[in-house]
Amino acid sequence: MRRLGLFALVLLLWGAAAARDGFDGWVAATVLPPVLAETSVEVRDRDGRLLRGYTVEDGRWRFSVTLDQIDPLLVEMLVAYEDRRFHAHAGVDLIAVTRAVAQALRHGRVVSGGSTLTMQVARLLEDSGTGALSGKLRQARLALALERRLTKREILTLYFTHAPYGGNLEGVRAATLGYFGNEPRRLTPAEAALLVALPQSPEGRRPDKHRERALAARDRVLARMQRFAVIDDETAQAARHEPVPAARRDFPVLAAHLADRAGRAAPFAAVHDLTVDRALQARLEALAARAVRGRGAHLSVALVVADHHTGAVLASVGSAGLGAAETRDGFVDMTRALRSPGSTLKPLVYALAFDRGLAHPQTLIDDSPVRFGAYAPQNFDGRFRGEVTVERALQMSLNIPVVRLTQALGPAHLMAALRRSGAAPALQGGAPGLAVALGGLGMTLEDLVQLYAALAQGGAARELQWRKGAGAAPAAPVTGAVAAWQVGHILSRIAPPPGAPRDWLAYKTGTSYGHRDAWALGYDGRHVAGVWLGRPDGTPVPGAFGGEIAAPVLFEAFQLLKPAPEALPPPPPATLMLRNAELPQPLRHFRARDGQYRSGDGRLEMVFPPDGAQLAGREVTVKLRHGTPPFTLLLDGAPLVTGTRERALPVELPSAGFSRLSVVDEAGASVAAMVWRP
Structure with a gap:
C-alpha cells in the first residue's frame, strides 16, 4: 500500500505540474496552520544566558530560536542528510519523489523517502501522520504554500523550533539544553549528527533510554556527512569516539524567586532580561545551601548583591533552594519579607547626627543607664561603658548612644531618611518611637541593601534595578557626602569575622529581638551586599547572632564576587578629621537635646x-x-x-x-x- 501511495502521489504531482493554472490556484487557496507556536517563557541574565525557563501549556520544552543562534554545521548537516536540494525546490522535490517510487518498485519496499524539509515542517505544524496518502498530499500542498509565503531561512527556523527530540523536548534549543547542557550556538560534529538523527525517531533513538540505537543513528549521519564532504575523514573518525549523553540534564533554575517575580510583573512577555550575572548567581546559591547545612531544620538564608554605582542587582538568592521547600520553606522569597532589621539601621542614625551637627566621630557620648519616659533601652550585653567616642559606640553597636541620638534627631526624621533611600519601612503602630533605631519596625533585605548602597554612594539614594534596561529614578539625598564617608570609614575599621580578610568591607551586623533574624550588610568601592539568616515563620533561632553566622557569609559572598576589594573613596574635601580636643566646643560632648x-x-x-x-x-x-x-x-x-x-x-x-x-x-x-x- 505504501508503494502504491508513493506512486499515486508522484502521478498526482506530475499531473498537477502539467495543469499549471489550476495547480497555482490550488496552492494559493491553501489555508496555512498557525506558524507562531507558543514557546517557553525565558528569564535570562545580563548577557542573555538562560536563568530559568517555563514549559508551554502542554508541558513541553519549546524555546524560540533563530538560525543565528544555531551552529552552521548543524544546519549544513541537516540539509545534506534530509534534503540536499532544499535550496532549489519549491517545497516538493519531484526528483526525490520519483526516485523513491522507482526504488520502492524495484526493491519491493521503501528504500528512501521523498519528503522534503518543508514537507516535514508542514507535518510538524499540523501534527499529521506520515503514511496515509491523504496526509502526504496535504503535506505536499502545505509545503508548496509555505515556500510561497516564507523564506528558506524561515522554514528552517520553523523546523528547528518544532522538531521532536524525545520526551517533552521540542526544538533544537530544548534538545541541546536537555542533552548537552548548552545552547546550540556551538556544537561538536558528534552532537550535530545526533541532532540530525533524533527527529526521525525521537523516542526510539533517545540517548538517555536507547543508547545503542542513538549511537548507531548518529554514526550513520556521520558516515553520510563524510561521504558528502561536509566533514573530513579525521573529524568523522574523532566524532565516532565521542559518547552520546547518558541522561537528560535538568534545565537551569537560577534566581528562581526573581524569575517568578519578573513573570508576575509582565505576564505576557516571552523573554525577561535581568541584570543578574548567571555565574555569580550560581556561586551564591551554592553558598546559601552551604550556609544552612547542618544548622537544623527550617533555617533559611537570603542574599542580595548589587553594583551601587549603577543600582544593578547582580545576584538575588531568596532562600536556601527550592529543593528545600518542605524543610526550609524554600518557596518563600526572603529578600522581600518584612523582618526586624536589628542594629543595621544604626549607621544611618549616626550619619544623620553627623549631618545635623549633633555629633562628630570623635564626639564623646554617654553610655550609661537612661530612661525616656517609659522606655529604658539596654545594651545587648547588659553592660554600660560610660563615655565613649561616637566612633567606638558605632563599632561596638551600643544601643544607648544610638537611642540618645535618635531622641535628639526625632524618630520621624529617621523614618523620612529611610523613605528617601527608597526603602518602605513598616510600622505596626502609629507614630514611630525611639525603638525604631534598634530595629522596632519592618524592613526587607532589599530595603537594607538599597540603604547601604546610598551610604556607599556618598549619601545619594541609588534605586536597585533587577530588570535590564529599566530606568532608574534620579538620585535623592539621604545624608551628606561627608557624613556618609565618616560612617563608611568607621564601619571599614570593624574587625572582620575569624579567617576573613582584613580591610575588605565597610560592614555592619544585626540581630533582631529574640534571635529571630541575623543580618550582615556591607560594601566596598563598587559593590554592596546583604545577608539574612533566620526562619521564615519568624520563630527564634537560639544562639543566632549576625556577627557569628551572617557576617562570614557576607565576606565569602564578596570573595566569590571578585578576587580583591575595591577601595572606598577618599574623604570629601570638607571632612573634619580632628581629635576630640580639637573639635568646636559643642561637638566635644554630646548632650541630650x-x-x-x-x-x-x-x-x-x-x-x-x-x-x-x-x-x-x-x-x-x-x-x-x-x-x-x-x-x-x-x-x-x-x-x-x-x-x-x-x-x-x-x-x-x-x-x-x-x-x-x-x-x-x-x-x-x-x-x-x-x-x-x-
Whole structure:
C-alpha cells in the first residue's frame, strides 16, 4: 500500500505540474496552520544566558530560536542528510519523489523517502501522520504554500523550533539544553549528527533510554556527512569516539524567586532580561545551601548583591533552594519579607547626627543607664561603658548612644531618611518611637541593601534595578557626602569575622529581638551586599547572632564576587578629621537635646533657608531665631563659622547640587536644612 501511495502521489504531482493554472490556484487557496507556536517563557541574565525557563501549556520544552543562534554545521548537516536540494525546490522535490517510487518498485519496499524539509515542517505544524496518502498530499500542498509565503531561512527556523527530540523536548534549543547542557550556538560534529538523527525517531533513538540505537543513528549521519564532504575523514573518525549523553540534564533554575517575580510583573512577555550575572548567581546559591547545612531544620538564608554605582542587582538568592521547600520553606522569597532589621539601621542614625551637627566621630557620648519616659533601652550585653567616642559606640553597636541620638534627631526624621533611600519601612503602630533605631519596625533585605548602597554612594539614594534596561529614578539625598564617608570609614575599621580578610568591607551586623533574624550588610568601592539568616515563620533561632553566622557569609559572598576589594573613596574635601580636643566646643560632648525642632518656645530655629529650598545662586544667608549664642555653622558636616553671635550668616555654597546647612548653639540645640542649587 505504501508503494502504491508513493506512486499515486508522484502521478498526482506530475499531473498537477502539467495543469499549471489550476495547480497555482490550488496552492494559493491553501489555508496555512498557525506558524507562531507558543514557546517557553525565558528569564535570562545580563548577557542573555538562560536563568530559568517555563514549559508551554502542554508541558513541553519549546524555546524560540533563530538560525543565528544555531551552529552552521548543524544546519549544513541537516540539509545534506534530509534534503540536499532544499535550496532549489519549491517545497516538493519531484526528483526525490520519483526516485523513491522507482526504488520502492524495484526493491519491493521503501528504500528512501521523498519528503522534503518543508514537507516535514508542514507535518510538524499540523501534527499529521506520515503514511496515509491523504496526509502526504496535504503535506505536499502545505509545503508548496509555505515556500510561497516564507523564506528558506524561515522554514528552517520553523523546523528547528518544532522538531521532536524525545520526551517533552521540542526544538533544537530544548534538545541541546536537555542533552548537552548548552545552547546550540556551538556544537561538536558528534552532537550535530545526533541532532540530525533524533527527529526521525525521537523516542526510539533517545540517548538517555536507547543508547545503542542513538549511537548507531548518529554514526550513520556521520558516515553520510563524510561521504558528502561536509566533514573530513579525521573529524568523522574523532566524532565516532565521542559518547552520546547518558541522561537528560535538568534545565537551569537560577534566581528562581526573581524569575517568578519578573513573570508576575509582565505576564505576557516571552523573554525577561535581568541584570543578574548567571555565574555569580550560581556561586551564591551554592553558598546559601552551604550556609544552612547542618544548622537544623527550617533555617533559611537570603542574599542580595548589587553594583551601587549603577543600582544593578547582580545576584538575588531568596532562600536556601527550592529543593528545600518542605524543610526550609524554600518557596518563600526572603529578600522581600518584612523582618526586624536589628542594629543595621544604626549607621544611618549616626550619619544623620553627623549631618545635623549633633555629633562628630570623635564626639564623646554617654553610655550609661537612661530612661525616656517609659522606655529604658539596654545594651545587648547588659553592660554600660560610660563615655565613649561616637566612633567606638558605632563599632561596638551600643544601643544607648544610638537611642540618645535618635531622641535628639526625632524618630520621624529617621523614618523620612529611610523613605528617601527608597526603602518602605513598616510600622505596626502609629507614630514611630525611639525603638525604631534598634530595629522596632519592618524592613526587607532589599530595603537594607538599597540603604547601604546610598551610604556607599556618598549619601545619594541609588534605586536597585533587577530588570535590564529599566530606568532608574534620579538620585535623592539621604545624608551628606561627608557624613556618609565618616560612617563608611568607621564601619571599614570593624574587625572582620575569624579567617576573613582584613580591610575588605565597610560592614555592619544585626540581630533582631529574640534571635529571630541575623543580618550582615556591607560594601566596598563598587559593590554592596546583604545577608539574612533566620526562619521564615519568624520563630527564634537560639544562639543566632549576625556577627557569628551572617557576617562570614557576607565576606565569602564578596570573595566569590571578585578576587580583591575595591577601595572606598577618599574623604570629601570638607571632612573634619580632628581629635576630640580639637573639635568646636559643642561637638566635644554630646548632650541630650529635647525638642530642638519645636518652634515658639525659645529653642533655636532656622528661619531661612527652609529645608528643601531650591536656590538661584551660590550665595545664601542663613537666618536664625532664638537659641543661645555663640553659634557654630556647619556646611555638609564641616564647621564653617564658629563662635559667632550673629543671627544672619552669609554662606557661599561650594558647588551645584545638594548641600546641608547645620547650626548648633551654646546649649547644644541644633537645626539643619538641605538646600539645592542648579
